[in-house]
Amino acid sequence: xxxxxxxxxxxxxxxxxxxxxxxxxxxxxxxxxxxxxxxxxxxxxxxxxxxxxxxxxxxxxxxxxxxxxxxxxxxxxxxxxxxxxxxxxxxxxxxxxxxxxxxxxxxxxxxxxxxxxxxxxxxxxxxxxxxxxxxxxxxxxxxxxxxxxxxxxxxxxxxxxxxxxxxxxxxxxxxxxxxxxxxxxxxxxxxxxxxxxxxxxxxxxxxxxxxxxxxxxxxxxxxxxxxxxxxxxxxxxxxxxxxxxxxxxxxxxxxxxxxxxxxxxxxxxxxxxxxxxxxxxxxxxxxxxxxxxxxxxxxxxxxxxxxxxxxxxxxxxxxxxxxxxxxxxxxxxxxxxxxxxxxxxxxxxxxxxxxxxxxxxxxxxxxxxxxxxxxxxxxxxxxxxxxxxxxxxxxxxxxxxxxxxxxxxxxx
Ligand code: AMP
Numbered sequence: 001x002x003x004x005x006x007x008x009x010x011x012x013x014x015x016x017x018x019x020x021x022x023x024x025x026x027x028x029x030x031x032x033x034x035x036x037x038x039x040x041x042x043x044x045x046x047x048x049x050x051x052x053x054x055x056x057x058x059x060x061x062x063x064x065x066x067x068x069x070x071x072x073x074x075x076x077x078x079x080x081x082x083x084x085x086x087x088x089x090x091x092x093x094x095x096x097x098x099x100x101x102x103x104x105x106x107x108x109x110x111x112x113x114x115x116x117x118x119x120x121x122x123x124x125x126x127x128x129x130x131x132x133x134x135x136x137x138x139x140x141x142x143x144x145x146x147x148x149x150x151x152x153x154x155x156x157x158x159x160x161x162x163x164x165x166x167x168x169x170x171x172x173x174x175x176x177x178x179x180x181x182x183x184x185x186x187x188x189x190x191x192x193x194x195x196x197x198x199x200x201x202x203x204x205x206x207x208x209x210x211x212x213x214x215x216x217x218x219x220x221x222x223x224x225x226x227x228x229x230x231x232x233x234x235x236x237x238x239x240x241x242x243x244x245x246x247x248x249x250x251x252x253x254x255x256x257x258x259x260x261x262x263x264x265x266x267x268x269x270x271x272x273x274x275x276x277x278x279x280x281x282x283x284x285x286x287x288x289x290x291x292x293x294x295x296x297x298x299x300x301x302x303x304x305x306x307x308x309x310x311x312x313x314x315x316x317x318x319x320x321x322x323x324x325x326x327x328x329x330x331x332x333x334x335x336x337x338x339x340x341x342x343x344x345x346x347x348x349x350x351x352x353x354x355x356x357x358x359x360x361x362x363x364x365x366x367x368x369x370x371x372x373x374x375x376x377x378x379x380x381x382x383x384x385x386x387x388x389x390x391x392x393x394x395x396x397x398x399x400x401x402x403x404x405x406x407x408x409x410x411x412x
Pocket of ligand 1: 112119308
């Protein structure tokens with residue numbers, strides 16, 4: 001029969017990869033918990049409406065990348081991102097009654113029906129951090145700093161931090177009209193995709209790889225030049241704090257991200273070593289209207305998400321030590337298997353990493369296996385009692401069967 005394979009755009013996590021990911025989780029927790037973030041895990045699927053309203057109907061994510069299924073009288077979607085679900089949870093659990101901002105972090109898997117390619121999967125993992133309930137520019141600067149710290153600790157190498165400000169949706173509305181007029185005036189130079197979406201999502205044209213479109217966009221008006229004073233002040237305050245913290249950044253007036261909920265601050269960390277199509281390690285920004293958009297009171301928020309696969313692609317693999325094994329329990333003949341089984345179980349219960357021979361090997365094969373597994377001691381159950389071998393020194397001694405644990409803690 002034909003062998004069944006994993007779906008396209010997915011992958012299995014095993015071996016060193018599993019250990020490398022544990023390190024990402026440990027480092028993320030260390031960086032974020034220190035800054036007051038608490039872990040959150042939301043369901044893998046949500047009401048489709050949450051993403052349609054939260055992420056935005058006009059985005060690629062909502063238009064073509066969601067895994068949606070109809071269920072009963074509703075529609076559910078495998079989460080394509082984490083910010084809208086966290087805001088939903090914030091509302092649902094009345095977190096606005098807690099001291100603000102409420103800081104939450106997650107490491108979860110997300111699903112997007114994208115064309116599978118290097119660094120782009122259909123199920124992928126993100127570390128994310130959201131600070132909800134304050135519009136203080138210090139929240140923005142702190143959030144940006146924290147992702148920088150995580151990347152540094154993971155050793156992702158040289159990164160470029162680019163930032164921009166999108167202002168409020170009202171400020172953006174006038175600008176959109178101006179940009180649309182510019183795009184229409186140069187319609188015949190644009191890619192078909194951009195031309196078809198002039199009304200729907202004109203800002204995405206800044207992201208286009210099409211050379212004609214890029215030339216048009218070089219001459220396009222910039223949102224940053226149109227922002228009202230209060231948005232510019234907010235942006236200046238964020239930049240000032242990044243300067244104070246000694247964090248280098250570039251202001252990129254063409255920066256756009258694929259999610260519609262952003263207001264004001266927008267940022268990305270780009271790897272200098274990964275290919276351009278997949279060099280964004282992570283990014284985020286402020287989303288001061290999102291909570292309202294999904295049915296809550298006006299509540300500002302700021303956050304980011306970083307791709308676990310991307311960060312691991314950029315970070316050189318770290319030597320990972322295999323898990324320690326203190327005791328390998330071997331036995332000379334099948335009749336001694338239950339005694340060996342109990343010894344291994346007792347050792348584990350007493351806190352010692354211990355394994356029992358399970359492969360039906362000869363005694364010689366068992367010792368070889370113990371060596372391969374990196375066991376510190378091997379207990380050999382035989383007709384003449386139990387002997388314990390120190391694999392480091394090669395010393396071997398017959399011991400009372402009840403004293404094995406004593407010997408592996410005290411030495412032979
Ligand atoms: P976004 O949620 O689109 O802002 O993406 C944040 C980060 O998640 C990106 O910078 C990538 O590192 C990662 N990411 C997004 N989409 C994918 C994907 N399909 N496969 C792997 N990583 C992804």
